Amino acid sequence: MFIINCPFCGEREQSEFKAGGEAHIIRPKQPTELSDDQWAEYLFMRKNIKGIQFERWNHAHGCRKWFNVVRDTSNDEIKAVYKMGEKPPVQ
Amino acid sequence: MKKNLRVKTGKVIDETYRISFKFNGTTYYGFKGDTLASALLANDIHLVGRSFKYHRPRGIMTAGSEEPNAIVQLHNKSSRTEPNVRATEIEIYEGLEASSQNCWPSVNFDIGGINNLLSPLLPAGFYYKTFMWPASFWEKYEYFIRRSAGLGKSPTKPDPDIYEHKYIHCDVLIIGAGISGIMAAKIAAKNGLKTLLVEEKPNLGGSTIYQNSDHFKINNQNSGSWLEKEINEIKKLKNLEIKTRTSVAAYHGYNFLLARENLTDHLPINQRKNKTRHKLLKIRAKKVITATGSIERPLIFDNNDRPGILLSSAIKRFADYFGVACGEKNILFTNNDSAYETAISLIQKGINIEAIIDNREEVNSKLIYEVEKNNIKIFKGYTVTDTSGYKRINKISIMQLSKDGQKVVGSKIILSCDCLGVSGGWTPAVHLFTQSGGKLKFREDDQVFIPNIYPSDQLSIGACNGDFTLDEILVNTPKSLIDYLNIKNTEYDNLEISSSTNKSKRNVWLLPSDKIFGKTKSFVDYQNDATAKDIKLALREGFRSIEHVKRYTTTGMGTDQGKLGNMHALGIISETAGAKMGELGTTTFRPPYTPLTFGTIVGRNVGEYFDIFRKTPIHDWHVTHKAEFENVGQWKRAWYYPKENENMHEAVQRESKAARESAGILDASTLGKIDIQGTDASEFLNRVYTNAWSKLAVGKCRYGLMLNEDGMVYDDGVTTRLGENHYIMTTTTGGAANVMGKLEDYLQTEWPELDVYLTSVTDHFATVSVCGPNSKKIVSGVIPDLDFSDESFPHMSFKNAKIGKINCRVMRISFTGEHSYEINVQANYGKSVWEKCMEAGKDFNITPYGTETMHLLRAEKGFIIVGQDTDATMTPIDLQMDWIVSKKKYDFIGKRSLYRSDTIREDRKQLVGLLTDNPNEILEEGAQIVADINKSPIEMLGHVTSSYYSPNLKKSIALGVVKGGKNMMGQKLIIPMEKKNINVTVADPVFLDKENKRLNA
């Protein structure tokens, strides 16, 4: 169980949060213009990296806000936390 | 013939306090301070159990939590019975009753012992090889295997004890109160850190506390006395909390640890009432210092598992700590110096030592000289080749070890004994360190794995870090604490130390015998009966990975997780396969370190607190009126209201008829309700529902279907426009929280530009739904001031109204196909409004109905239930609900997916109605649907999703999903059941009132 530093509330137990999968996958503005393959790319394809991963988390049992987390999935170390719409602070 | 092997007052024994206890039905005596193991040994009892596979007699082997053999059942058949309790850990109390496990009819005569004679037929992987084929026979084998195997019996009565969970936050957690843990605790606490010290044993001080030999001195006192003073001092420190009888079960990431604090297991049963038995401590520590010590290694030789064979360090502990001699004719067998520490303790207490067998040829140390001075014969360069004695060791054979340690030479010597202490050196207890994700490195010198890379803010000190001798511990512990805690110095920086241990060791993982290898039984895992032979067999059969060998031979898979023998298994693999130990890696140690009871894990979440449930404001009325309840998500919903002798079917038939013939009333409070406000609320609904919302007039209601981005139906419900920028959305009962989460997700992450605010108001309103041809008369009786004419208040519209002084929202919407109203009021008025409706409906036979009738009524109308008729693979098109998918809208969630190559397939499963040829035949929900039963294999076309007997249509009706069902109207299909095939015809899913006349009746 790790600790997540919610950008709105501060450090809280992981059990207060809900994971939301890979971050920075933007919903296409004009889905109807896309081919099946392009749409499938958005809909189904996720990297699921071992190592540094950018992912979305929701403080479900807290402020209910969504935000982004940079996590090393190999050891659960959280490198950074930042709000929706902000640029990732690390690469 | 009972013997008393109590030698001298032990460190922790109170001889003025005698305790009686029972073991296998016989009464014995021990003293306060004894463990069950020490008390049994004092009564000369070694044989306590039978091994798992071969049912070999087994005795007490250790004095701690690493014990593989001496596991017992406590208080058999009582509500407090507990299996797999280590006799070496449980402290005796007046009235304790323990019995042996895994034996029948008794530990002295066990029928399963025949497996020992059959052992050549029971090699590693025997069960995998034999019982897996033919597959259909497994059920028959399993019955016999389960009966003859298994350690202990689980309780059958409710647990009478109380358990608790507690969170602890601290600056430093120190695990283990041996000498290094005590030093760390003092340093941390004195430097102002909030410190918690936990120790699994009842007393502090580890193995140093009973060290009273002149060979180990600190500041000119023997090490035991020195440590005792330190302990007395730390007990006074303010920011140090000490918890004994507390064992850390799990070490997770981010320094989150679980520990079990044992509060009453050492008390007589009659003193446990109303006390918490175990506390599960959930510890979050900024820093963790692991000082878990080390576990002595056994030696692997032929027949090394007999009762009377113990770890040499255990013999020392039993003598020094409990004042118990493990035998009268003791032999020690070692490959290093620590057995001589045991010998010196035994000599001091006048316990007889017959001989010492040492693998090493040439050794010089002060300890050995002292032992030799006492005229004890030491066989240097020898090894034990075999032992005898069925229920207690009585003889050993020894021979000289060859130079390379691979075979024995010379002639055999037989020595008689009643106890054999073995010492194969030490293994750092790195279990918790590896659980935390720590990486080990292999130290070639003495063949041990020690902590290398720390995954979190932690430190290992003392023996668990590979410091085995007193001087190493005393020098290295303060040094590493200075670095770790970032402090200038400690009070231990200039200790005067004298320590006599010589570190030499002759490591032979598998000791040779004069017998051929195939005839030997050298146990590596005592609890699971895995031998060196099994490991070599696994390697011969091609297993290479240590994890595979472990599973194939079951080495290390017992309740003790192979704390004693895992290293030997690795060593044997390494030697046999010619691989380096360091490169083999170790198997993964998993939580819990020692077993936890279920009670500890669940804590207070038992009985009615096992899982939370939600009640509607009208719940009490349903209880009073004898409703049966159904769990829907976390809600308790009224399921049906049986009258006197009615069964469920009869009640539902009556309720359903009444709702269509006159009036029914349903508690719909559990439906999810989301309040939506903001200038972009209409646009938002356009994007989340498949149909159009912009033109919905204020005061009107609309049914909406919500999809996932993959085009599959996610939820549905009616949403009402309360004002220009204000809607109230209803969701399914079970989907409410998920819908709320999903909408928030889109608002916050995809469409932050929208001016929309969502509030969950499910709990704020109670919803009373009145339906049926007389519903208007009833509701207008409750709200006389409201105009109920169809012109003013048509179907799918909404009115604000007042019942007395109570504000309410009335929606004219219908899930039954009947003329009906839903009255929403502030939750705490729910019950009174319900009762008003009942009163007003008295003359109309108003009938409360539950979820089962609701399901039946909607099925008659072909209305879907998301989650029952859909399963996340159904699009609106599959449901034949094309009418609700807007063609004009540019986009909505899931739109693009509705014309992916997969979703436009004609042969997708589609929702249809099903009518049985025999109108009285009711289909089973979930039953498969086929067209041709002669084809092999039979092609499954789909399954039945909803099925009822309709009292209004007087026939059986069903909904189902069928491949290409849309184009199969009128076609005959078959539902094959176990005893018969049922013929059905595909029909329109709307069975009743296709013209919707009843809505305005």
Ligand SMILES: [Zn+2]
């Ligand atoms: Zn938050």
